[in-house]
Amino acid sequence: MGLLTSKQKEILLGPLSKNNPVVVQMLGICSALAVTSKLEPAIVMGISVTVVVAFANVIISLLRNTIPNRIRIIVQLVVAAALVTIVSEVLKAFAFEVNKQLSVFVGLIITNCILMGRLEAFALANRPWDSFLDGIGNGLGYGIILVLIGFFRELFGSGSLLGIKVVPQVFYDWGYVDNGLVILPPMALFIVATIIWVHRSRNKELQEN
């Protein structure tokens, strides 16, 4: 037996494709539209959500036998908000530049549906180690989709990737124009829809009749 049992592997890897939080569970769509006009914020957001979901999952999982049922959502919110605030304060003191990029995401992470969804659906009923893996898996599953959307939006909207021009100048000389529409949030929906289309057509069991 390796480090992970087959069930734990499924918990970790399932959200990357078959059980993806964004394109299968349809969670976290709003932030997927808001922060993906460039690739870099998409990557930063993906990493931040992964870290926060993993640790919030562990904390809720440790507390799961003490939390009163009627206020469990409030407890989850307080844990998530406290965690995000502490991370942000520490970054502000030791990694100021990173925090400046992250600051706008703080509010978005607390309200991220994936965070609440995983705490409610998984951490409340599972052991800390499994919950940690679930958090990492879902965070990465979310991150992959964000990076994909960010890649297409920055490439077609600004002709660059991570701020570096990749569309050669000769293209512009020949009359190529960056598509300003891709920068706007509605176009992200089209890209999400296209990803879902491709994903479903490759995974027949996800198709609904």
Place this chain on the structure above:
Amino acid sequence: MKRDSNAYTVIYASVMVVAVAVMLAFTSQSLQSLQKANEDNDKRRQILRSIHIDVPANEAEDAYKKLINDAFFVDDAGEKTEGDAFAADAIKTFAEGKYPVFVANVKGQTKYIMALQGSGLWGPIWGYIAIDDDRNTVFGADFSHTGETPGLGAEIATTYFSAPFAGKHLFRNGRFCSIAVVKPGKQDGEQDYVDGISGGTITSSAVNRMLFDCLSAYVAFLTSNEIKEDGAVDK
């Protein structure tokens, strides 16, 4: 005690809230001095970027001391007033009618740096604009924000947006016109302009308004004749 009883729920919630509050207060208090130092260095870097000097955060203090000779306030009449222009919060001093001016010496030439502050789409935006000693031609500018949309309004903080300000004029035919932030091709020919951010229209308009509002406050200072050759302002 049963987990779903009222007493347990109330006690649980109270303990949790107090514990989290203590934890957050402790984190905030213990990190405050480090955070303040970072914020001050960031402000120094913003001011220096407006005169095209980009230094890492750990060198900001030395570079600032070397290049910025003087910092003071001017009032609505363009008169110099005393005060610590660096430490003060520009939003408060603007409300009091005191406008910060930083005097820089760049390769022997005097540059005046003026503070800007306004409201963007989601929160405060601010910036610094440096002008040559003719008090008309812009030497450089730098903009910052708290929470504009990443990739859209937040682009005002990039040199892509701020670089074109260099060489623009605040006055035309002796009349204060400010600098417009416009959609490409939409300028009216009445004032100098730079391109706004595609998809960041509200933030771009906010910068446009901020430039006009804040620089209007400096007009008396910019048109006063009391600046000596060495750049010092008569009291």
